[in-house]
Amino acid sequence: MSLRDDLQALVQDVGVHGPFVSLFMPVHREDVTMEKDRAQFKSLVSQAQAEFGERFPDADWRPYGEKFGLILAERQLISGTNTSMAIIAGPDRVYQYFMRLPLDPEVKITENLYVLPIIENDQYNINYDLLALEKESFRLFSVHDHDVKEVDLPESAPTSRPAAIGTELKNGGDAQRSAGPKGKSVFHGSDPKEAADRADTERYFKMVDDWVRANISVPTHTRVILMAVDEVQGEYRKISKSGVLMDQPRVAKMPPQLDKNTLHDIAVELKAELRTMAKNQVKKATDDARSGNRYSAAVPDIARAAVEGRIDTLILKRGASAPGAIDFNHVVDRESEEARANNILNDIAVVVLSYGGHVYVQGEDGFQEKEVAHALLRGRIG
Numbered sequence: 001m002s003l004r005d006d007l008q009a010l011v012q013d014v015g016v017h018g019p020f021v022s023l024f025m026p027v028h029r030e031d032v033t034m035e036k037d038r039a040q041f042k043s044l045v046s047q048a049q050a051e052f053g054e055r056f057p058d059a060d061w062r063p064y065g066e067k068f069g070l071i072l073a074e075r076q077l078i079s080g081t082n083t084s085m086a087i088i089a090g091p092d093r094v095y096q097y098f099m100r101l102p103l104d105p106e107v108k109i110t111e112n113l114y115v116l117p118i119i120e121n122d123q124y125n126i127n128y129d130l131l132a133l134e135k136e137s138f139r140l141f142s143v144h145d146h147d148v149k150e151v152d153l154p155e156s157a158p159t160s161r162p163a164a165i166g167t168e169l170k171n172g173g174d175a176q177r178s179a180g181p182k183g184k185s186v187f188h189g190s191d192p193k194e195a196a197d198r199a200d201t202e203r204y205f206k207m208v209d210d211w212v213r214a215n216i217s218v219p220t221h222t223r224v225i226l227m228a229v230d231e232v233q234g235e236y237r238k239i240s241k242s243g244v245l246m247d248q249p250r251v252a253k254m255p256p257q258l259d260k261n262t263l264h265d266i267a268v269e270l271k272a273e274l275r276t277m278a279k280n281q282v283k284k285a286t287d288d289a290r291s292g293n294r295y296s297a298a299v300p301d302i303a304r305a306a307v308e309g310r311i312d313t314l315i316l317k318r319g320a321s322a323p324g325a326i327d328f329n330h331v332v333d334r335e336s337e338e339a340r341a342n343n344i345l346n347d348i349a350v351v352v353l354s355y356g357g358h359v360y361v362q363g364e365d366g367f368q369e370k371e372v373a374h375a376l377l378r379g380r381i382g
Contacts, residue, residue: 024086
């Protein structure tokens with residue numbers, strides 16, 4: 001489930017009531033007993049319970065305590081190569097995230113969701129399917145970050161060219177023969193076996209593309225990256241109409257062995273390319289918004305645009321904070337004591353996500369002095 005889906009589910013569950021308890025902590029992968037992580041988790045839960053009681057004395061802690069207890073009882077608190085863990089708990093649901101973003105131990109007790117660390121961790125984690133295509137067969141791998149899993153394809157999938165279109169050569173036979181000048185025999189025409197093979201390859205690639213369109217494009221809209229040698233890349237892209245095949249990046253090779261290490265290395269390279277592409281797209285979108293009068297860097301104006309659903313993309317400065325709060329009725333409060341102790345940038349991010357917008361957390365590059373946020377608007381200002 002994506003962050004946006006999690007956000008919508010939590011809002012639907014708790015309405016305007018809240019509150020939310022968020023725990024962030026590093027994990028120790030080298031500690032096989034997980035004693036350090038369990039001790040740290042218990043300490044954070046104790047801290048959260050104390051702060052919760054002070055902040056919301058009339059609220060019931062028990063639903064939160066029960067959820068944290070279930071997590072503590074799990075056999076493992078870590079997953080894969082992740083370095084941190086984040087937990088967001090509302091009265092009715094709890095979400096646990098394993099993250100590569102380094103985090104310090106932290107507790108947040110808030111009326112709104114606290115999502116900035118999760119956004120920063122997830123903002124360039126692009127899920128995609130890796131289509132490993134050859135003239136005679138294809139395999140499909142599902143990729144999330146660096147994690148690669150082969151998709152168990154049904155028997156109906158055209159995974160093998162011979163099985164999909166048969167092995168009989170069409171238009172086979174010898175080259176045509178005709179009489180030439182002075183009665184000499186002349187052989188002419190193209191090699192029928194070669195022509196038939198090209199036709200069968202094109203036919204097979206169309207079957208693969210049709211299957212991708214029916215089973216990926218329509219139901220999931222997951223993007224597809226093609227891994228194939230240059231010749232296959234060109235031939236398949238000529239006929240592809242799936243709508244999910246990415247032009248870039250592409251893997252213009254076919255390793256002899258698609259083992260775990262090879263696939264991991266490919267995923268790492270692709271993530272770096274996708275990250276660079278995404279950053280360039282955000283920069284271009286920012287430049288276009290500035291030139292098109294669809295840009296704001298003033299926090300009060302950004303907050304107002306957020307609750308009006310006018311922000312397409314929000315870019316926040318890493319570690320930045322601004323006083324204020326936005327509740328679930330989208331009322332902006334910058335005056336009360338409680339609001340002044342809150343980071344309105346987080347609340348703006350929640351609102352933007354709830355309206356289907358995009359949120360990024362970036363370093364200082366691109367921010368002028370005292371700027372903490374950039375908003376790319378859906379319409380022109382004024």
